[in-house]
Amino acid sequence: xxxxxxxxxxxxxxxxxxxxxxxxxxxxxxxxxxxxxxxxxxxxxxxxxxxxxxxxxxxxxxxxxxxxxxxxxxxxxxxxxxxxxxxxxxxxxxxxxxxxxxxxxxxxxxxxxxxxxxx
Amino acid sequence: xxxxxxxxxxxxxxxxxxxxxxxxxxxxxxxxxxxxxxxxxxxxxxxxxxxxxxxxxxxxxxxxxxxxxxxxxxxxxxxxxxxxxxxxxxxxxxxxxxxxxxxxxxx
Numbered sequence: 001x002x003x004x005x006x007x008x009x010x011x012x013x014x015x016x017x018x019x020x021x022x023x024x025x026x027x028x029x030x031x032x033x034x035x036x037x038x039x040x041x042x043x044x045x046x047x048x049x050x051x052x053x054x055x056x057x058x059x060x061x062x063x064x065x066x067x068x069x070x071x072x073x074x075x076x077x078x079x080x081x082x083x084x085x086x087x088x089x090x091x092x093x094x095x096x097x098x099x100x101x102x103x104x105x106x107x108x109x110x111x112x113x114x115x116x117x118x119x
Numbered sequence: 120x121x122x123x124x125x126x127x128x129x130x131x132x133x134x135x136x137x138x139x140x141x142x143x144x145x146x147x148x149x150x151x152x153x154x155x156x157x158x159x160x161x162x163x164x165x166x167x168x169x170x171x172x173x174x175x176x177x178x179x180x181x182x183x184x185x186x187x188x189x190x191x192x193x194x195x196x197x198x199x200x201x202x203x204x205x206x207x208x209x210x211x212x213x214x215x216x217x218x219x220x221x222x223x224x225x226x
Binding site: 037044047050060061095105106107109 | 153168169208211218
């Protein structure tokens with residue numbers, strides 16, 4: 001069974017940092033692009049970032065470029081999102097998802113981890 | 120960025136109805152259009168990818184069509200468990216973008 005479990009969400013002040021993690025099991029992690037998708041409270045879905053199987057390619061939505069960094073550790077079957085200089089508009093439920101390479105789709109999703117940016 | 124526009128934004132229907140949701144891209148995205156279903160408080164679920172391919176395990180009452188800029192999601196006979204919000208998403212060009220969602224509720 002494919003399983004993705006996010007962690008690391010918290011309440012943080014504007015300008016602060018957080019590191020989200022996504023632990024996966026049930027599939028060959030190193031064979032898949034991986035993505036982060038977020039959903040602000042009561043709002044729609046927004047793709048945030050993705051990373052190629054070997055970590056050699058990474059892409060971001062403009063609103064997080066220079067502030068967020070996606071990474072992965074294939075030996076640990078884990079995906080990460082380092083979030084710096086957080087803003088109120090980053091408040092959202094952050095999902096990790098399998099897929100997201102060009103032409104691809106988000107097949108499996110975790111339950112999400114909530115990031116709240118507020119003073 | 121490619122803008123994805125869904126219509127309608129909300130829709131009321133009855134069990135057994137045939138429902139169609141439309142998604143329009145601001146430029147051609149070939150066949151790279153995906154549909155997701157999200158029930159209240161739940162995780163999004165992939166229904167259809169590449170415009171018309173049904174994801175494994177998804178009931179056959181769901182179907183997708185279209186290419187280029189215009190796409191549709193059709194539910195042939197609504198079931199009680201289908202009341203949810205539906206999102207389209209393009210995976211042709213980064214940044215990937217979603218439609219604003221179509222909320223389908225019970226009439």
